[in-house]
Amino acid sequence: MLFLGLFVLILAKEAMADVNCNPDLASNKLSLDEIRDSLIRQEDTIVFCLIERAKFPLNPKLYHRNHGFTGSLVEFIVRETEAIQAKAGRYENPEENAFFPEHLPRPLVHPRKYPKVLHPSGASINMNKPIWDFYFNKFLPLLVADGDDGNYAATAASDLACLQALSRRIHCGKYVAEVKFRDAPHEYEPPIRSQERDSLMKLLTFEAVEEMVKKRVEKKARVFGQEVTLNNTVDGGKYKIDPLLAARLYDEWVMPLTKEVEVEYLLRRLE
């Protein structure tokens, strides 16, 4: 049993190379396979975050603009938490984009040198405004129950975790676009030169892949959102979030916004 445990632990520890979309610092290589592994791992994070947010009801007071702050309570908490994380160097990582990027404090720790693999014009794309809007205005009311349980701080921390996970996933589109461009510049250069948004979107769209992603996310919501008891050996059909809603999140917002990032990135790729 101890040996088995050790073996599993080694496996678990080896499976960790797929956190980042940006390339391995040592090799500086950027491959579509690695980015895909990272995107697949990020699905788990996103589903966990949704399940955790759904523990709380809507808690609408968080989103009202009547607390005497500039903006809502959730804006206050996100802005202040981002400021702390900026001090710890979060936004030095080109995969991370702040929701309130204005006036972020400088890192207090010596920032890591991230390899510059992204084209500078595209690296600065920040899609967090539409992410914020769809998350709070469209998606959240579908995810959670109505009501107010007073757990505002915990709920807002949970919202921030969801937003950061979604933002990271969607902005990985920059890396997807960069590697696709490098792999086939002859395909991308003509529509980039003529700034044809629709042609680029068509080049980047693979419906069969998107269907597969939606199905996998739905399955993850089912597996991670099930009630695990010692007796059940099969999924009891009762889930903490609606698996179809997780698929819809990807269908309506995550995948379209990722492609939007990719298109925006490519449009600037030859600047």
Place this chain on the structure above:
Amino acid sequence: MLFLGLFVLILAKEAMADVNCNPDLASNKLSLDEIRDSLIRQEDTIVFCLIERAKFPLNPKLYHRNHGFTGSLVEFIVRETEAIQAKAGRYENPEENAFFPEHLPRPLVHPRKYPKVLHPSGASINMNKPIWDFYFNKFLPLLVADGDDGNYAATAASDLACLQALSRRIHCGKYVAEVKFRDAPHEYEPPIRSQERDSLMKLLTFEAVEEMVKKRVEKKARVFGQEVTLNNTVDGGKYKIDPLLAARLYDEWVMPLTKEVEVEYLLRRLE
């Protein structure tokens, strides 16, 4: 399909009553069944947090005391994040205990009125010092790989999520103790009057239940930590964290510290 989705959604939204250990505000009732449901739901949260922390290597720089702060970088991030959450009223909830409770700012929002079900002497118990110590010094090195990937802010946010989930679970011991005392005061009063720690510990220990909890947590780590693909129908035997380590976390630290909270609470229950 739409109807099925709606049905599942309703189920999911109904399943949310088990977030809190403290009683339903409307009914002011406190039952052991409800507390148990909450503790079981919190296992999922804890396992999710561990899986997310294990995405990152140890990142030891977070824990060194050489950044020019008072304390380590992780201390700085936890202290500052707790201060923001205090402003949003987190610590008005008697289930929440801060890791740096000194000088917490006052809430900026009108705090909710939580029912006073805990005995005042026991309500102030804070076990976060031993939680912090075992988490960083004993548990974390077993959970994560060695190494430094520079994601300090994200790693610290992940540590904080783990710490808060563990703290909440362990401090629920106050509610467990209160309800057990109320259910059988004649059993608890003699050892409380004679301040017999060991007798109280014996009254609170049910080995069969503890075995079941460990098994269930291990199973949750297996279910939630598996690699979900569209093809696999059975668990592929590869996990993001070692399931036995999750069980060990409960065995060596979570359950003993919860009982420690219960004993401390009871020792003060007749003050």
